[in-house]
Amino acid sequence: MDFQHKPVLVAEVLKLLEPARRSTIVDCTLGGAGHSKSILDLLPADSWLVGIDQDDDALVAAGKILAGHENVKLIKGNFGQLDVLLSGWNRPIDGFLFDLGVSSWQLDNPERGFAYQHDAPLDMRMNQEGALSAYAIVNSWPAREMTKIFRTYGEEKWSSRVAAFIVKARENKPIETTGELVDIIKAAIPAAARREGGHPGRRIFQALRIAVNAELDNLRLGLEAALEICAPGGVVAAISYHSLEDRIVKLLFKDKAAGCICPPEAPVCQCNHTPEIRILTKKPIGPGIAELENNPRSRSAKLRAAAKLGSNER
Numbered sequence: 001m002d003f004q005h006k007p008v009l010v011a012e013v014l015k016l017l018e019p020a021r022r023s024t025i026v027d028c029t030l031g032g033a034g035h036s037k038s039i040l041d042l043l044p045a046d047s048w049l050v051g052i053d054q055d056d057d058a059l060v061a062a063g064k065i066l067a068g069h070e071n072v073k074l075i076k077g078n079f080g081q082l083d084v085l086l087s088g089w090n091r092p093i094d095g096f097l098f099d100l101g102v103s104s105w106q107l108d109n110p111e112r113g114f115a116y117q118h119d120a121p122l123d124m125r126m127n128q129e130g131a132l133s134a135y136a137i138v139n140s141w142p143a144r145e146m147t148k149i150f151r152t153y154g155e156e157k158w159s160s161r162v163a164a165f166i167v168k169a170r171e172n173k174p175i176e177t178t179g180e181l182v183d184i185i186k187a188a189i190p191a192a193a194r195r196e197g198g199h200p201g202r203r204i205f206q207a208l209r210i211a212v213n214a215e216l217d218n219l220r221l222g223l224e225a226a227l228e229i230c231a232p233g234g235v236v237a238a239i240s241y242h243s244l245e246d247r248i249v250k251l252l253f254k255d256k257a258a259g260c261i262c263p264p265e266a267p268v269c270q271c272n273h274t275p276e277i278r279i280l281t282k283k284p285i286g287p288g289i290a291e292l293e294n295n296p297r298s299r300s301a302k303l304r305a306a307a308k309l310g311s312n313e314r
């Protein structure tokens with residue numbers, strides 16, 4: 001199976017990141033290197049692209065696509081540890097891109113166990129060496145813990161029923177495949193409710209994927225580190241695909257862009273809080289009609305970006 005992934009909002013990302021002005025851009029979610037390739041085509045010859053992914057398949061595919069470029073460094077790792085991954089990099093870094101979630105390759109590859117459409121072993125690890133898999137959650141977590149993630153990460157109304165049905169099913173034998181899990185979810189959600197809101201497995205699978213990969217914690221850590229490391233004048237851009245991700249990006253940007261945060265009744269500022277960034281996207285940027293027609297998976301994409309301020313701009 002060839003590595004297939006259509007990059008999303010490429011022109012919009014390039015407009016915000018302005019590769020031609022940059023010294024080093026870090027693509028924190030290399031995937032199939034669609035964004036990275038477009039960035040590299042515009043980067044000055046003495047500038048660098050650093051590509052990070054936690055998935056070995058992505059690194060192999062991206063390595064082939066970017067093979068003709070010399071100013072590229074690929075790193076295997078989790079962007080939740082961005083400061084460690086970039087600690088040896090001694091040039092200014094003035095661009096960061098996060099294109100969150102899974103790639104089409106990961107989703108469409110049955111072996112990876114991400115999709116409710118394919119019957120495959122329950123896995124969902126983006127990092128093939130990760131300690132936690134969907135199998136472990138479904139077969140060993142207490143119902144209460146599963147209910148919590150189904151509710152928080154999947155916003156599933158029938159969370160506790162699905163968790164109870166999972167616990168009941170695993171009394172007989174372990175739940176091994178995505179297909180078995182889909183059947184349990186279908187049995188747990190009443191028929192009338194199943195007719196609304198798309199595939200009944202969608203929200204539970206999203207919740208499991210987020211939990212397996214600690215996606216929201218890593219996003220907070222990675223984005224915060226990028227905003228910290230980014231050189232003044234540099235840009236941090238993030239594309240999110242669901243409201244939980246977008247909320248983290250939006251709130252972190254808002255927090256870092258805030259000036260004085262003293263209560264309005266305070267006569268003089270005591271917080272000494274100064275803005276660290278300027279938000280470049282007042283509203284998130286989504287796909288246009290042409291992109292939607294050409295790539296339905298871009299449907300939920302939201303791009304936000306912020307510029308790091310220098311100490312004289314704060």
Ligand SMILES: C[S@@+](CC[C@H](N)C(=O)[O-])C[C@H]1O[C@@H](n2cnc3c(N)ncnc32)[C@H](O)[C@@H]1O
Nearest residue numbers: 007029031032033034035053054055078079099
């Ligand atoms: C949506 S795809 C990126 C696609 C890429 N922009 C392109 O144009 O091909 C997301 C990629 O980020 C990786 N990823 C997600 N979370 C990660 C994390 N915390 N650390 C490192 N890589 C991560 C996934 O393995 C996946 O390959």
